[in-house]
Amino acid sequence: xxxxxxxxxxxxxxxxxxxxxxxxxxxxxxxxxxxxxxxxxxxxxxxxxxxxxxxxxxxxxxxxxxxxxxxxxxxxxxxxxxxxxxxxxxxxxxxxxxxxxxxxxxxxxxxxxxxxxxxxxxxxxxxxxxxxxxxxxxxxxxxxxxxxxxxxxxxxxxxxxxxxxxxxxxxxxxxxxxxxxxxxxxxxxxxxxxxxxxxxxxxxxxxxxxxxxxxxxxxxxxxxxxxxxxxxxxxxxxxxxxxxxxxxxxxxxxxxxxxxxxxxxxxxxxxxxxxxxxxxxxxxxxxxxxxxxxxxxxxxxxxxxxxxxxxxxxxxxxxxxxxxxxxxxxxxxxxxxxxxxxxxx
Amino acid sequence: xxxxxxxxxxxxxxxxxxxxxxxxxxxxxxxxxxxxxxxxxxxxxxxxxxxxxxxxxxxxxxxxxxxxxxxxxxxxxxxxxxxxxxxxxxxxxxxxxxxxxxxxxxxxxxxxxxxxxxxxxxxxxxxxxxxxxxxxxxxxxxxxxxxxxxxxxxxxxxxxxxxxxxxxxxxxxxxxxxxxxxxxxxxxxxxxxxxxxxxxxxxxxxxxxxxxxxxxxxxxxxxxxxxxxxxxxxxxxxxxxxxxxxxxxxxxxxxxxxxxxxxxxxxxxxxxxxxxxxxxxxxxxxxxxxxxxxxxxxxxxxxxxxxxxxxxxxxxxxxxxxxxxxxxxxxxxxxxxxxxxxxxx
Numbered sequence: 180x181x182x183x184x185x186x187x188x189x190x191x192x193x194x195x196x197x198x199x200x201x202x203x204x205x206x207x208x209x210x211x212x213x214x215x216x217x218x219x220x221x222x223x224x225x226x227x228x229x230x231x232x233x234x235x236x237x238x239x240x241x242x243x244x245x246x247x248x249x250x251x252x253x254x255x256x257x258x259x260x261x262x263x264x265x266x267x268x269x270x271x272x273x274x275x276x277x278x279x280x281x282x283x284x285x286x287x288x289x290x291x292x293x294x295x296x297x298x299x300x301x302x303x304x305x306x307x308x309x310x311x312x313x314x315x316x317x318x319x320x321x322x323x324x325x326x327x328x329x330x331x332x333x334x335x336x337x338x339x340x341x342x343x344x345x346x347x348x349x350x351x352x353x354x355x356x357x358x359x360x361x362x363x364x365x366x367x368x369x370x371x372x373x374x375x376x377x378x379x380x381x382x383x384x385x386x387x388x389x390x391x392x393x394x395x396x397x398x399x400x401x402x403x404x405x406x407x408x409x410x411x412x413x414x415x416x417x418x419x420x421x422x423x424x425x426x427x428x429x430x431x432x433x434x435x436x437x438x439x440x441x442x443x444x445x446x447x448x449x450x451x452x453x454x455x456x457x458x459x460x461x462x463x464x465x466x467x468x469x470x471x472x473x474x475x476x477x478x479x480x481x482x483x484x485x486x487x488x489x490x491x492x493x494x495x496x497x498x499x500x501x502x503x504x505x506x507x508x509x510x511x512x513x514x515x516x517x518x519x520x521x522x523x524x
Numbered sequence: 525x526x527x528x529x530x531x532x533x534x535x536x537x538x539x540x541x542x543x544x545x546x547x548x549x550x551x552x553x554x555x556x557x558x559x560x561x562x563x564x565x566x567x568x569x570x571x572x573x574x575x576x577x578x579x580x581x582x583x584x585x586x587x588x589x590x591x592x593x594x595x596x597x598x599x600x601x602x603x604x605x606x607x608x609x610x611x612x613x614x615x616x617x618x619x620x621x622x623x624x625x626x627x628x629x630x631x632x633x634x635x636x637x638x639x640x641x642x643x644x645x646x647x648x649x650x651x652x653x654x655x656x657x658x659x660x661x662x663x664x665x666x667x668x669x670x671x672x673x674x675x676x677x678x679x680x681x682x683x684x685x686x687x688x689x690x691x692x693x694x695x696x697x698x699x700x701x702x703x704x705x706x707x708x709x710x711x712x713x714x715x716x717x718x719x720x721x722x723x724x725x726x727x728x729x730x731x732x733x734x735x736x737x738x739x740x741x742x743x744x745x746x747x748x749x750x751x752x753x754x755x756x757x758x759x760x761x762x763x764x765x766x767x768x769x770x771x772x773x774x775x776x777x778x779x780x781x782x783x784x785x786x787x788x789x790x791x792x793x794x795x796x797x798x799x800x801x802x803x804x805x806x807x808x809x810x811x812x813x814x815x816x817x818x819x820x821x822x823x824x825x826x827x828x829x830x831x832x833x834x835x836x837x838x839x840x841x842x843x844x845x846x847x848x849x850x851x852x853x854x855x856x857x858x859x860x861x862x863x864x865x866x867x868x869x
Contacts, residue, residue, distance in 0.1 A: 287712075315769065325707050328715040362670050362757035368632075370673040370754050393761030397769040409715050410758050412707035413751075416738030417759045421766035424660065424742040428801050429774070432794040439794035445787030449777040456773050 185215040185237060186497045188279050188490065189271035192220030193246045193264040195283025196480050199224060202283065203231040205486025210235040214494060217271055219243045219264040243267050247288050256288045257295065265289060269296045272472040279473035279493050281464075283481050289474070290326050290467060297472040305330075306469035307338045307408070308476060309345055311462060311492075312418070314399030320346045321396070321404045324465060325412035335359070335376040335405055339384065341468045342403040348499060350402055354386070358401035360410060361390035372407065380405075393417075422457045460485035464492030473497070530560040530582060531842045533624050533835065534616035537565030538591045538609040540628025541825050544569060547628065548576040550831025555580040559839060562616055564588045564609040588612050592633050601633045602640065610634060614641045617817040624818035624838045626809075628826050634819070635671050635812060642817040650675075651814035652683045652753070653821060654690055656807060656837075657763070659744030665691045666741070666749045669810060670757035680704070680721040680750055684729065686813045687748040693844060695747055699731070703746035705755060706735035717752065725750075738762075767802045805830035809837030818842070 190206065192199045199220055206216055215237040218225060222242040232238060243264040247256045260266040265284045271277040273296050282289055290306060299306060309322035322342050327334060339357055346355045359377055361369040366377070368390065380387040391401055393414060406414070433443035433450075443450065455461065459478075463485040467474040473496055477489035535551065537544045544565055551561055560582040563570060567587040577583060588609035592601045605611040610629045616622040618641050627634055635651060644651060654667035667687050672679060684702055691700045704722055706714040711722070713735065725732040736746055738759060751759070774795075778788035788795065800806065804823070808830040812819040818841055822834035 313769075315772070328707060328713070360758060362673060362754055362761075368673070393758040393763075394765035394768070396762065397765045406758075409707055410755055413705060413738040413755050413759050414762045416707075417741065417762040418738075418766045420739035420742045421763045422770055423739070424658075425767055425770045425798075425802055427660070429795075429798050432798040432801075433791055435794050435797070439791045442787045442789065442791030442794070446778055446784040446791065447787075449780050449784035449787070450774075452780070453770075453774050453777040456777075457770055 185213055186279075186494070187215045187217060187271075187277045188281060188493060188497075189268040189277035190216050190218045191265045191268045191280070191282030191284055192218040192225050192240075193243070193284070194289075194479075195477065195486070197482060198283065199228050200231060201482050201486050203228050204483035205481070205490060206236050206238065207231060207233040208483050208487035209490040209494075211491075211494060212237075215239075217241055217268070217277055219268045219271075221246065221264070241267060247284060247292075256285075257291055260288065260292045261296070263292075266292050266296065269293050269472075269474065272474070273297055278497055279475060281475045281477055281486075281489055281493050283477040283479055283486060283489070285479065286325060286476060289476060293467055293470055293472075293474045297470045297474065299469050300471060303337050303341070303469040305334050305337070306467045307334075307341060308411075308465045309338075309342060309468045310415075310465035311349065312396065312415075313456065313462065314397045316399030318350065319396070319399055319402050319404065320349065321406070321411060321415070322468065323406065323408040323411050324415050325408045326467065327408035329409070330372065330407035332372060332375045332379065335372065335407065336379055336383065337469065339380055339387075339403070339405045342405055343384070343386075345466070345468060346403045349495075351499075355402045356400070357384050357387045357403045357405065358389065358391040359387075360393070360396075360404050360406035360414065362392065364390045364392060376405075419459050422459070426454065426457065461488055464489035466492075466496065530558055531624075531839070532560045532562060532616075532622045533626060533838055533842075534613040534622035535561050535563045535835075536610045536613045536625070536627030536629055537563040537570050537585075538588070538629070539634075539824075540822065540831070542827060543628065544573050545576060546827050546831050548573050549828035550826070550835060551581050551583065552576060552578040553828050553832035554835040554839075556836075556839060557582075560584075562586055562613070562622055564613045564616075566591065566609070586612060592629060592637075601630075602636055605633065605637045606641070608637075611637050611641065614638050614817075614819065617819070618642055623842055624820060626820045626822055626831075626834055626838050628822040628824055628831060628834070630824065631670060631821060634821060638812055638815050638817070638819045642815045642819065644814050645816060648682050648686070648814040650679050650682070651812045652679075652686060653756075653810045654683075654687060654813045655760075655810035656694065657741065657760075658801065658807065659742045661744030663695065664741070664744055664747050664749065665694065666751070666756060666760070667813065668751065668753040668756050669760050670753045671812065672753035674754070675717065675752035677717060677720045677724065680717065680752065681724055681728070682814065684725055684732075684748070684750045687750055688729070688731075690811070690813060691748045694840075696844075700747045701745070702729050702732045702748045702750065703734065703736040704732075705738070705741075705749055705751035705759070707737065709735045709737060721750075764804050767804070771799065771802065806833055809834035811837075811841065 245263040247263045307323035308326045311318040475493045590608040592608045613625045652668035653671045656663040820838045
């Protein structure tokens, strides 16, 4: 059982393409003392693979009869979802038994269940998915990465407020620069949504630097990039696809001649450090911001390394009390102003 | 003066960040016989830099008093724009004097002027920007890359029709696979726009393969990827930014130690071939599809190499009579069905 001083994290043992193997191996890979895991899932299946956890993980298994699957749809998933491994893991946060929950399961269902069970922070209508992204000047925060395919101005303004709070906590500094993703940097560019949002952000934030384009994300001149969930998700996945493409073309090029192979061999440590820098598994872990609890989403295709990084991301949030800081920041921030601006919801 | 057998291309000599130098040097870089260029711009300025054209370019200069600039806004640009280098170059296509026009000038103004001067093809409400993009299985076509920040279902369906026609011409084969960019591959994913569009594409195209996500663009399993101009532009620029980031991190990594430097030296030809493959300048050149004329947009930041590739792209379209083929394809295609579906415009 858990050491009373341990931080407790609820784990959806059945979520993701390679569950439970990737989940259990991921916990073994993480294996940092001071954390205890409650693993929810089909006890028979989890037990069968429990050897993957090794000897250094403090854990317990809780049986869940139901498993939510993407093809069952949100409606029926919600009907049975509370008894699923995913739903029970979220409820462990609600009850206070766990300080956070991690799942590689379907994003839509996860978001829907988390919203129903934990509810949103007062003043926030829609949670957003936020994650760190590498840039030339260190990590930046990007949101929404796919929770809301359809957004209103109010949502984007909320995302800016939450993103700023997260950035202050995660990037550990105060001079956060906020930007809005657009298809040009001039005021006249873009669709109605970003134009209107930009007008409001100008009034609310002194540290709002305006529009940025897709090719400036990696420049790292802004710390928080706000966008709707459709654009954010396409952009994030385009990053992954492009990085994979360039790296695979690099491999092809380096193995094309004997001399280039020798060159690659000599440059191997350098190439490995590059690989590490652009490996999306190392950036795995996104927080569903705006809920009354720490809900972390791991990539559905995450392997053990990927899952361990999502747990590391969660541990970091817990260690730094980031969630409380976000709460304070939201309290201090412009929520009041915003609800005046948009009228009471 | 022009050889009567030459293909004539109208050039906006003043468009782009590095005009007219990049434009003129780009034409010299292209220097393929059988083409004649009418360069529109301030005669004094163009003359001053005419030495950049070298001895192998067949050209003439036409004076334009006015220059359109992004900061003058679409309204005032349209008022004076017809007498600008950009407007006059487009008019040369309208009058039949030139077979195509190329400009690195502001996209919004270029699109607006081209639409006013050349008009759209019957049945098409909004032109789209289409370009080839590299993938693991050769080039693919992507549109809209930024002409329409706000799209209706009818627009996306038009883009699919035009994209298919362009792909048959440019990729030079018949078995074109059409896909719609989305944030998931299941039917339930995405916003109203893509869900509704997908329903219609299913009815219209046997070769419609459904939704693709951002990370699948480079997989090359689809030949035409359709999206609205906001998402398309963000995705395209994210590609550029990511490729630049990975290549710059590769450079940093390779120059980090003496041994990695030696390795990089041995692998130099391989690295150069990679650089060439991901160099956005080599993919410069996008066509404004849906207009009664061949209108090619070069990147605003294009240098000589970039501009020469936009001209090469244009030359290719002219050589293969691609524009006529698009016309035929549109004629044969589902336009009739579409106007029935949406009602007469």
